[in-house]
Amino acid sequence: MAGMIWERNNNRASDEIRDIKITTNYTMHAEGSVLIECGNTKVICTATVSDKVPHFLKGQNSGWITAEYSMLPRATGSRNQREVSKGKQSGRTMEIQRLIGRALRTAVDLKVLGEKSITIDCDVIQADGGTRTASITGGYVALAIAINRLLKSKFISENPLIGNVAAISVGVVKAATVLDLEYEEDSIADVDMNLVMHKNGEFVEIQGTGENDTFSRNELNKMLEIGEKGIRKLFELQDKAIETTELHNIEKLYSL
Amino acid sequence: MAGMIWERNNNRASDEIRDIKITTNYTMHAEGSVLIECGNTKVICTATVSDKVPHFLKGQNSGWITAEYSMLPRATGSRNQREVSKGKQSGRTMEIQRLIGRALRTAVDLKVLGEKSITIDCDVIQADGGTRTASITGGYVALAIAINRLLKSKFISENPLIGNVAAISVGVVKAATVLDLEYEEDSIADVDMNLVMHKNGEFVEIQGTGENDTFSRNELNKMLEIGEKGIRKLFELQDKAIETTELHNIEKLYSL
Amino acid sequence: MAGMIWERNNNRASDEIRDIKITTNYTMHAEGSVLIECGNTKVICTATVSDKVPHFLKGQNSGWITAEYSMLPRATGSRNQREVSKGKQSGRTMEIQRLIGRALRTAVDLKVLGEKSITIDCDVIQADGGTRTASITGGYVALAIAINRLLKSKFISENPLIGNVAAISVGVVKAATVLDLEYEEDSIADVDMNLVMHKNGEFVEIQGTGENDTFSRNELNKMLEIGEKGIRKLFELQDKAIETTELHNIEKLYSL
């Protein structure tokens, strides 16, 4: 992209995403389990299926998708105190897990899912920017694998998945519009935006913040353009990971 | 706006804001005190000045603006349990107060403010949609009045205010793009977006969520247009409220 | 009163209450809603009716009245931290809301009310002494209005109200026995007493504390005398407020 007067790590172009690696069946117990690596950011996403739904949905023939997010204390450069030792989650954690949950619910027809809950746990084991977007992108893969197991084992008969959901960050760093910010870039960004999109090409969520500056309509449009491009790439990687996942343990998976 | 197939309360046009009333000096103790009424939504915003700054700013010659948000239990149609009786704030409350704080910090040059904190308390006494945007719009007025008192009483010599910040909600309701949603509209909206803008005409924050649906680039653009229009009206009302406020108790205001 | 060697604000006599203003239907959602102003002390009291009773009353054909009390952070001269951020209510808050609940329960025949709960929320938006007594006095009005709505809408057929309950503070300040203390007086009082009385002329609760001094039987008697006089005035104001309140929204009020 014209005008970038500084160089990104690994010679990344301003509109280029980091190397993405999605390892499925990463841990053995969960119905869906994924390690997603976006550059140095690494998140374990698991999907747990339950036949209980939250109170407000009881008897409504509707399922639910929810998410929880956490970081290991030393996922970051300096150690973060565990949230349990403060007795409660931070505002940041709550914001992130609410976002992941909202995003992934749009991937599923909850009526078709029926009275089941799927909890997506996103645990960051190494952080280098973009942990919430990696959680959404990887969380979708864990969710899809869990649903495929439910289908294969005939616990559900119709596929409730509507379409992929993936997310990426964009921002304005030193006057350049850049895609998929590393921590080093994120920490000096003037504008920081998280985009969540649906495979239908529309937006699920836009959260843009002028951290150190305001941003114009024009800058917004540039960010949306490179963001869309990055997310299309993520849809491809999600599909490939899901298709190549062996659905073992069908007989055990649904211990509910 | 063409295509609205339903009627809003009070015959409001789709791009028309509700009646706004800003009462300053609403309570007597705070350095800045405002009751903002946006239709039936009523929020008390107070600004408290302190000469302590958070730990991470100590000795850095920089001030801080922070916000807290709460609703009276019966501000809404059914009673909400007080958060203190659950022992902690909900994720929704934390998200909202973090948003208000971020937004209002962009209205102030924190270096010019110097080592002072200003806390904006936003307490909703009656809710009918748009409480977070009303809090930002009213919170700015309380902030500006507090700063004017600091100036008049010579506790600070230079004005740290950079420019108004105000906020409004937009959304897609029954296929129509509408401005400043009441609760009744908000609860059935397919898309819900909160816009925070700066008097320089740029964005401070965009938070758009497809609650029940995704949204297209085209719908986004329509929402931004009517949102900008609404916010320009709010800037006028803010300025008028601030200009006409009597700055009494100058000698007592700064009890720090 | 003989012997007062100092002057009260607004030339108030030692046995004179402050200007009282009771605004009913102050907010729109609650079954009963009141703003009570006692001089500069302002409290929003709302009554919420529910058809659930506490565990210990289930199946006993008896209703319940309970109260909660809180102050906005900047209701006072310096800002108080919100209780939710400490994770629990202070001893002072719990004492006050237990007192309000006990007092208002004596105004109602709980058997006649039947298996319903009424919660009185008292939120102080401006404090200048006497917030707990104002909460009781205003809380009774909110309670009575809610009950009148229940009667008018035929959700209950018999009136469970037994008689007004109101409260006032009395004390010994600089050797004078005074009624209805402002904050300035309260903070230097040697003795501080809160009286809660029933319209039958008897006591519901007496809480007298020698803050800086002990007090004699004689001083007690003087305090009781002027207290009774003040409370009789409050009964009149309560009755007038209740009688003149329009009971709108009868069809919607009882959403239980």
Added chain:
Amino acid sequence: MAGMIWERNNNRASDEIRDIKITTNYTMHAEGSVLIECGNTKVICTATVSDKVPHFLKGQNSGWITAEYSMLPRATGSRNQREVSKGKQSGRTMEIQRLIGRALRTAVDLKVLGEKSITIDCDVIQADGGTRTASITGGYVALAIAINRLLKSKFISENPLIGNVAAISVGVVKAATVLDLEYEEDSIADVDMNLVMHKNGEFVEIQGTGENDTFSRNELNKMLEIGEKGIRKLFELQDKAIETTELHNIEKLYSL
């Protein structure tokens, strides 16, 4: 007392206190340690001296007396859950310990005590009504013994004790005014009043509540009369217990 139509346990007269036993030096570590038994009510009261004062008293040459109150889970007929497992003290506990602290502070000239804190811990090991008044009466003895140790060991040179403080309950039970209620009486009382008095013959605190009924001026006067009589007896017992206490371990007591 004329008119009592029922019989109290052990043929107690309506104005007669239960058997009181005060065992000093009950446990070995505390500066003052007392087991007070009022009938079947048994409370361990300890006084701990510290040379730290609360934040609000630092540098003011004033001491502080505070109290904490708790019951063993099986001090009562049915087991009470420990407050720690609920994460916080109940409103009842907070009310009681605030009362004990206020009462005992009036027994001491805090300026003469100097920058020291004394914490009175009141732990009920068996409950049969009147635990808060027993805590005040026994707490005073623990306090006085701790102060006598401070004097004997010359950590303080002037006696800060002003005069005994003791407390008793009175009430109206089945139309009779009775002194020092057992649990069985307390649970059916129409009026329940706790009196705290100073050896100067004046009141420190009066807390009277119409639990099931209101009460008249006349009933109030009767309760105050028998209460005063009971408390005079308690002063004697306190003095005797304090005078006969051996002040051992003087060299170790003040480990601060």
Added chain:
Amino acid sequence: MAGMIWERNNNRASDEIRDIKITTNYTMHAEGSVLIECGNTKVICTATVSDKVPHFLKGQNSGWITAEYSMLPRATGSRNQREVSKGKQSGRTMEIQRLIGRALRTAVDLKVLGEKSITIDCDVIQADGGTRTASITGGYVALAIAINRLLKSKFISENPLIGNVAAISVGVVKAATVLDLEYEEDSIADVDMNLVMHKNGEFVEIQGTGENDTFSRNELNKMLEIGEKGIRKLFELQDKAIETTELHNIEKLYSL
């Protein structure tokens, strides 16, 4: 024991336990109530019978034994803050009460007990080392008395007690292997071990920790030997206390 180069208080031999005193029916409300004194360590142990079992045992025809442990704030040389004021139990408290519960469950055939819970509350009123082992030893006595009451009152027909459980500490102090450490010894011990044994002569639990040093197989064996000897003595004292306890209030005891 050969090689002890220092002298214990009261000329205790290295393999000698302190004076033990077990007072039953110490408080009046609990189904079983014991004051156990091991030297200066004093613990009140009560047993409360309930006909509720924990969730995981419902409908399984099995009973449950659980324990809770606490210390009065001034049970020790310096005052410990109450755990409730920190909002949660310390790790030490949880470890201890889990140990007591596990130990006492092995004394009972839970199937024979049937769907009943017995809660053993251990409240240390004076501490001088060995509070957790005293709690187990005294807790067993309270448990046995409660069960004897259940039998005598015919609430259960078969005795679920399998055999005594008792506990003692052993350690290595200044190179000597010693039994039943006082606080003074415990605080300088190189190795600290708690032994819980069953009357069948086998171990229920061994918890040995090299506090300041590691320990050899040989040292372990020596500690086990003197430990076993001490515990045999405790079994005798338990039996004697249980046999001589009058089981009054049979008609009232089981209020469930």
Added chain:
Amino acid sequence: MAGMIWERNNNRASDEIRDIKITTNYTMHAEGSVLIECGNTKVICTATVSDKVPHFLKGQNSGWITAEYSMLPRATGSRNQREVSKGKQSGRTMEIQRLIGRALRTAVDLKVLGEKSITIDCDVIQADGGTRTASITGGYVALAIAINRLLKSKFISENPLIGNVAAISVGVVKAATVLDLEYEEDSIADVDMNLVMHKNGEFVEIQGTGENDTFSRNELNKMLEIGEKGIRKLFELQDKAIETTELHNIEKLYSL
């Protein structure tokens, strides 16, 4: 081992440990980072160095080692609620992390370490029995690597490591004494024992519990024998992992 009448997974002998794999430098930020795999049990252990010591060690020229332990929600067959959502750590978690900390402190001469703290975080990403012993064994490796970095980068000049510490579980399962129990074995074990040993051949900690049965001196001896054998194997694996670890980022490691 003679007498085992059942077969272990993978034909393991009763005194054989599972396959152990230790991957060092597993994550990039921590001073020491290890993934330890003991069969299907997988724990990430990181060591964080800080130049702050706990309050009780300030100014004493002594360092500190502490540990924290947690499990990802879906490390196990069914999902565990995050501890933060309950607001506090469970007793089990506290017990385990106290054990890990005590064990690792014996590996280090805290005086030689000087006023530095090292926090060992043990996060179980997959559980199949033996997570606490794997945490100790892997935690020692993370600790040693962090210390080697401190030495190489000359932040400390003398090596504070005294000798390896490792741990293993032993137990009695269906009458056989077995080493290194998997979850399937652990859940039916009659006796469960965790052994922590020091490279000097002595014990650091022994924690043996008769879960469903008591155990004899003879069984104890058998368990100790196979436990010691297993731990000697672990010492070898620890040493090999430490020796082959590249100490990169020396210049950045110590961000304190």
